[in-house]
Amino acid sequence: MAGQEFGHHLGLPRALSGLPLSPLVPGYGTLAGAQHTAGLRHLGEVLDASPVGLRVLDGLYVPAGPRGRRRVDGPFLDGLARGSGPGAPLAARLAELHRRDPQVLRRVVLYQLIGLLQDHPTSQRPRLAAELGVHADEIAGLVAAARLRPVLDRRGRDAAESLADARERRRLHRLRTLLDRLPTDGGDPALAALRTELADRLALVEDLLRSARQAEEQGRREGASSGYLEALCEAADDRRALRGLVRVHRPESGHRPLLRAEPRPDHVELAWQDGNDVPDEWRLLRLQRTERGRPVVRSVPGADPTAAGTVRDKDAPLGARVRYAALPLRDGRVAGPPLVSRQLLVAPEVGHPVLTDGPGRIHCAWQRPTGATDVTVEPTERDGADFHLVPGPDGFTVTGLPPGPHSFRVVSHYKAPDGSRVTSPGLRVTGTVHPWPEPVRTLTARPGGGAVRFAWTGGRDAEVRLVVWPGQAPAPGTELRTQELPAPLDWPEKAGALCPPPGAYAEVAAVAVLGARALAGPVVGVEAVHAVLGLAAGRLPDGQAQVTLDWPDGAGHLVVTWAALDGEETGGERTLTAHAYRRGGLRLPVGPGAVRIRAATVPRVAGAVVVVPDAAEALLPPDAAIRYQLVRPQRRFLGRGRALLRVSLAAPGTLGEVPEFVCVARGGTLRPRSAADGTTVLRIPGPDLARHGTVEQELPASPCPAPYTLRGFLLGEHAASVRLEEPSLASLVVR
Numbered sequence: 001m002a003g004q005e006f007g008h009h010l011g012l013p014r015a016l017s018g019l020p021l022s023p024l025v026p027g028y029g030t031l032a033g034a035q036h037t038a039g040l041r042h043l044g045e046v047l048d049a050s051p052v053g054l055r056v057l058d059g060l061y062v063p064a065g066p067r068g069r070r071r072v073d074g075p076f077l078d079g080l081a082r083g084s085g086p087g088a089p090l091a092a093r094l095a096e097l098h099r100r101d102p103q104v105l106r107r108v109v110l111y112q113l114i115g116l117l118q119d120h121p122t123s124q125r126p127r128l129a130a131e132l133g134v135h136a137d138e139i140a141g142l143v144a145a146a147r148l149r150p151v152l153d154r155r156g157r158d159a160a161e162s163l164a165d166a167r168e169r170r171r172l173h174r175l176r177t178l179l180d181r182l183p184t185d186g187g188d189p190a191l192a193a194l195r196t197e198l199a200d201r202l203a204l205v206e207d208l209l210r211s212a213r214q215a216e217e218q219g220r221r222e223g224a225s226s227g228y229l230e231a232l233c234e235a236a237d238d239r240r241a242l243r244g245l246v247r248v249h250r251p252e253s254g255h256r257p258l259l260r261a262e263p264r265p266d267h268v269e270l271a272w273q274d275g276n277d278v279p280d281e282w283r284l285l286r287l288q289r290t291e292r293g294r295p296v297v298r299s300v301p302g303a304d305p306t307a308a309g310t311v312r313d314k315d316a317p318l319g320a321r322v323r324y325a326a327l328p329l330r331d332g333r334v335a336g337p338p339l340v341s342r343q344l345l346v347a348p349e350v351g352h353p354v355l356t357d358g359p360g361r362i363h364c365a366w367q368r369p370t371g372a373t374d375v376t377v378e379p380t381e382r383d384g385a386d387f388h389l390v391p392g393p394d395g396f397t398v399t400g401l402p403p404g405p406h407s408f409r410v411v412s413h414y415k416a417p418d419g420s421r422v423t424s425p426g427l428r429v430t431g432t433v434h435p436w437p438e439p440v441r442t443l444t445a446r447p448g449g450g451a452v453r454f455a456w457t458g459g460r461d462a463e464v465r466l467v468v469w470p471g472q473a474p475a476p477g478t479e480l481r482t483q484e485l486p487a488p489l490d491w492p493e494k495a496g497a498l499c500p501p502p503g504a505y506a507e508v509a510a511v512a513v514l515g516a517r518a519l520a521g522p523v524v525g526v527e528a529v530h531a532v533l534g535l536a537a538g539r540l541p542d543g544q545a546q547v548t549l550d551w552p553d554g555a556g557h558l559v560v561t562w563a564a565l566d567g568e569e570t571g572g573e574r575t576l577t578a579h580a581y582r583r584g585g586l587r588l589p590v591g592p593g594a595v596r597i598r599a600a601t602v603p604r605v606a607g608a609v610v611v612v613p614d615a616a617e618a619l620l621p622p623d624a625a626i627r628y629q630l631v632r633p634q635r636r637f638l639g640r641g642r643a644l645l646r647v648s649l650a651a652p653g654t655l656g657e658v659p660e661f662v663c664v665a666r667g668g669t670l671r672p673r674s675a676a677d678g679t680t681v682l683r684i685p686g687p688d689l690a691r692h693g694t695v696e697q698e699l700p701a702s703p704c705p706a707p708y709t710l711r712g713f714l715l716g717e718h719a720a721s722v723r724l725e726e727p728s729l730a731s732l733v734v735r
Contacts, residue, residue: 019149020111021188022160025104026168029161031093038086042112043105045133046080046087046094047072053135056113057142060106063135072105074098107190110145115157117146150183163194170333172201172235205235212244224248225337232327233334239297246287246325249340259326259339263424265351266370267312270300272326272339274308279328279335281305286313288322291418305329316346318371319416347414347424350375355431358479359519362406362431365395373421374413380428381407405432437462437514439477440521445508450613451497452526459512459521468506478520482513500528502613503554505605525608529601530555532616537597539723540587545620547586549599551578557602560586565594565619575602592623592652621721624651626661626689628712629727630734631696642701643734645710647684648694651722658686659716665703666711669733675713679703686716699734707735 025031035043044054052063064070077098080091097104113132117125125146129139152160159181166175175198182191212227225248231241251257259272270284284300303311308326316322324341327334351367368375377389377396387400398406412424441458456464466489474480489508491498500506505528510521530552537545547560556578563571570593576586588597598617603610631644647661666678681703684695699710710732714724 018189019114019145019187020107021150021152021182021186021191022163023104023108023111024164024190024194025097025108026164028108028164032161034090034093038090040087040090041132042109042116043090043094044109044113046090048080048085048087049133049135053130053138054109054133055135055138056106056110057138057145060109072098073102111160113142114146114149115152117143118149118151122147148187150186152182156181163191167194169236170234171237172198172205173237176202201234205231205238205241208234209238209240209244212241216244216248221248229334229337236334239295242285242297242325243287243295245338246323246340249337250323251340251342257339257341259324259341261324261341261344263316263344263346263348264312265348265367267314268316268322268324268344268346270303270311270313270324270326270341272308275328277336279330281329282308283327283329283334284311284313285325285327286316286322287325288317288320291416300324305332317417318346319414319420319422321345345422345424347412347422348372349412349424349427350410353410353427353429355429356479357431357433359436360401360433361397361399362401362433363395363397364408364410364429364431366410368394369412371414372412373415376411376413377408378411379406379408401433403433403435405430434517435514436479436517437512437519439519440464440510440512443508443510443522443524445524445526445609447526447609447611448497449494450528450611451494451499452609452611453497454508454510454524456510456521459510462512462514464521465511465513465518466508467511469509473507473509473523474520476520476522480511480518480520482516482518485511485513485518500526500611502528502530503552504528505608525605526611527603527605527608528611529603529613531613532558532599532601535597535599535616535618537588537618537620539590539620539623543589543591543623545588545590545595545597547588547597547599547618549586549616551581552601555601556604558599559602560588560597560599562588562590562595562597562620564591565596571595590620594622595620621718622652622655623723624649624655624658624721625723625725626650626659626712626714627725627727628661628663630699630710630732642698644696644698645682645712646694646696647689647712649689655690655722657718657721658690659714659719659722660684660686661689662713662715663699664711664713665708665734667704667708669707669709669729671709671729671732672711675715678711681710686718707733709733 040046044056047054047062049062055061055069060072061069062072070076074095077091077095081088081095083091094105113129113134116132117128120128125143126139129142130136134142159178163175163178166178179191179195179198208227208231212224212231215223215227225245228241228244228248231238232245235241259270262269283305284303286298286300288296288298290296300311300313301315303313321343323343326339328336348369350369353364353366355362355364375393377391379389387398390397407428407430409426409428411426414422416422438460439458440456443454443456446453446455454466465485467486468489469486489498491500493499505525507523507525509523512519512521532549532552534548534550536549537547539545558576559573560576561571561573570591572588574588590597596617596619600612600616626647626649628645628647631646633643645663649655649658661684662675662680663682664672664675664678665681666672672678681699682697684697688695709729712724712726714722
C-alpha cells in the first residue's frame with residue numbers, strides 16, 4: 001500500500017518525512033525555463049511514464065511491462081536523450097544532474113509535484129495528482145505529502161529555488177538571507193544540513209576577518225591582504241573582506257594605479273592589463289556610498305566576468321564618488337589581490353572640444369556629457385579685452401577678441417544622488433585668433449573684345465583670388481582655409497583682361513586670402529559664347545539679302561542683326577534656330593542701302609555676363625546697278641552719224657567706289673564671254689560714272705567686220721559690289 005514504504009500509515013501525523021522544501025539544484029531557474037518552453041507541467045513528464053503512471057515516493061520509477069517498474073537512472077536518461085521526442089534536450093540535462101547526484105532528480109520532481117498540488121484546494125488534489133501522471137498507488141501518499149509539507153509563498157519559493165546558486169557561487173550572506181525566508185522546522189534534512197554547513201563557514205569567515213583586521217592595524221600589509229582574500233574566497237559576497245582588500249591595495253599617492261578609471265561624457269572608462277600570472281577572467285566592482293552614507297558594492301553591468309582590457313561603465317551614478325576594483329578569477333573564484341583604482345568623482349568634462357577661429361572670434365564645439373544639468377564657460381584671463389561670450393548647449397562663441405591665444409575654463413554641473421550640486425574639476429581649452437583678411441564686398445565683370453575685365457571692392461591688404469568652385473559656391477563671408485581653395489582661374493590674359501574659352505560658362509568667385517585663412521566673396525556668372533565663322537551676304541533683286549554662315553557647334557540659337565550704313569535708323573534683328581537655318585537658309589529684308597550684317601551666339605544662361613568674341617560681320621554695299629544700251633544714229637540727209645553707247649549708274653545715295661566699265665566687240669552674233677573675248681571698243685572709268693551718273697560715248701567706226709556683237713563688263717576690285725544690267729542680245733548686234 002502506498003505510503004507504507006515510509007514505514008507508517010497514511011494520514012497520521014508525520015507519516016511522511018524528508019519532504020523537500022527546495023530543489024537544491026544549481027541553475028534551477030534555467031532548467032525550469034526550458035521546462036516551461038517545452039510545455040511541461042513538471043520534469044517528471046520528460047520520463048514518459050504514461051499511461052500506468054510515475055512513482056515518486058520511494059525513489060523515481062517508470063512502468064516496465066504490465067506490472068513491473070524501472071528505476072530512473074543514468075542509462076535510462078541517456079536513452080531518452082538519444083531519442084527524437086520533444087523532451088530529448090531536457091533528458092540530456094537531467095542525465096547530467098543524475099551523474100552529479102543520483103537523488104537530485106527525485107527531489108526536483110517531488111518538489112514540483114507538491115508545489116502544484118499545494119496551489120489547489122485539498123479536495124481537488126487527488127484528481128490533479130492523477131492528471132499529473134502519478135501512479136494510482138501513490139496518489140494518496142503524494143496528497144498527504146502536500147498536506148504535511150509547509151506551504152511556501154512566492155517569496156519563499158524564489159528563495160528555495162535560489163539556494164543552490166547562492167551556495168555554488170559561495171555567496172554565504174545571500175545564502176543566509178534565503179534560508180531565513182524558509183521554515184526552520186520544514187522537515188527537510190538537506191536544508192538542515194545546509195544550515196549547519198553555512199554556520200560553520202560563516203564562523204570561519206569571521207575568524208579570517210578578525211585576523212586580517214589585526215594584521216592591518218599592526219601594519220602587516222601582506223598578512224592583512226592574505227586574510228581578507230581568504231575570507232572573500234570563502235564568502236564571495238562579504239563586503240567587509242572586499243573593503244579590507246580595497247583599503248590594503250589602494251594606489252599610493254604619486255603612483256599610477258594599475259586599474260585606470262577616467263570619466264567620459266557618457267560613461268566611465270576602465271582599463272587594465274593582465275599581470276604575469278594571467279587569470280582566466282576578472283570581476284569588476286564599483287564601490288560607492290548611498291546618499292545616507294551606507295557603503296554599496298555593485299558589479300559593473302556587462303563586465304562580470306570579463307577579460308582584461310577596456311570596459312565602459314554606463315551606470316555610474318553622476319555626482320557620486322566611486323572607486324573600482326578588478327578581482328582576478330580562476331574557475332570562478334577570486335585568485336588574487338584586486339587591482340584598485342583611485343577614488344573618482346563621476347562628473348565628466350565635456351568631450352572632444354574643437355576650437356575654430358574667425359575674424360576676431362573663437363568658436364568651441366563639444367560633446368555635452370550625458371546627465372549634465374548645465375555647462376558654464378569663463379575666461380581664464382581677460383587681458384583687458386572687451387569681448388562678448390555667447391554660451392550654448394553644445395559649445396560657445398566669443399567675439400571681439402584681438403589676435404593671439406585665448407584660454408577658457410569649461411565646467412560641467414551635475415546633481416548628486418543626495419540632491420546636492422556637484423561640478424566637474426573643469427577643462428581648460430585654448431584657441432588662437434589669427435589675422436583674417438578684409439572680405440571682398442562686390443565683384444563686377446565687364447566684357448569687351450572677346451575678353452572680360454574683373455573689378456572688385458574690399459579685400460584691402462589681402463590677396464584677391466579669382467576661383468571657380470567645383471560645386472556650390474560658399475556664401476560670401478564664409479571662413480575658409482587656404483588649402484581648401486580651388487586653383488586660381490587659369491584663363492589666358494590679353495591686355496590685362498581674361499579670355500574665357502568659347503562656349504564656357506563659369507561662376508567666378510572672388511576670395512580674399514591672407515596667409516592660411518580666406519574669406520569667400522561674391523560670385524558673378526560669365527558665359528563666353530561661340531564665334532560665328534564664314535559669315536557672308538549677297539543681294540537678291542527684291543531688296544533682300546541671302547546670308548550664309550558656319551553654324552557653331554553646340555549653339556542652340558543665333559541672333560542676326562543688320563543696320564544701314566548711310567546714317568538712317570533702319571535695320572533689324574532676327575533670332576535663328578539651327579533647325580530653321582538648315583532647312584531654309586536665311587534671307588533678310590535689308591533694303592537697297594548699304595548695310596552691316598552681324599551674327600552672334602545667343603547666351604544660354606540668363607543674367608550672366610556675356611563675352612562675345614570679335615563679332616562676325618559682313619558689309620553689304622547698296623543696291624547699285626550700271627545699265628548700258630546702244631543708241632543707234634538717226635538717218636540724216638547727208639548720211640548716218642556714229643552709234644553711241646550710253647552707260648548709266650543707278651545707286652541709292654552716294655556710292656564710294658565704282659568699278660570701271662569696259663565694252664567689248666566680237667564678230668558675229670555670239671555674245672563675248674569675257675572682257676578679253678573680243679576687241680575693246682571703249683572704257684569708262686568708275687570715277688566718271690560716279691561723278692556724272694550717265695556717260696555717252698561714240699563707238700569707233702568699224703572696230704571689226706560687220707556684223708558684230710557688243711557686250712559690257714565691270715572690272716576692278718569693286719566689280720562684285722555693283723550689279724550690271726544688260727540689254728537684250730538683239731539690241732547689241734551691229735550690222
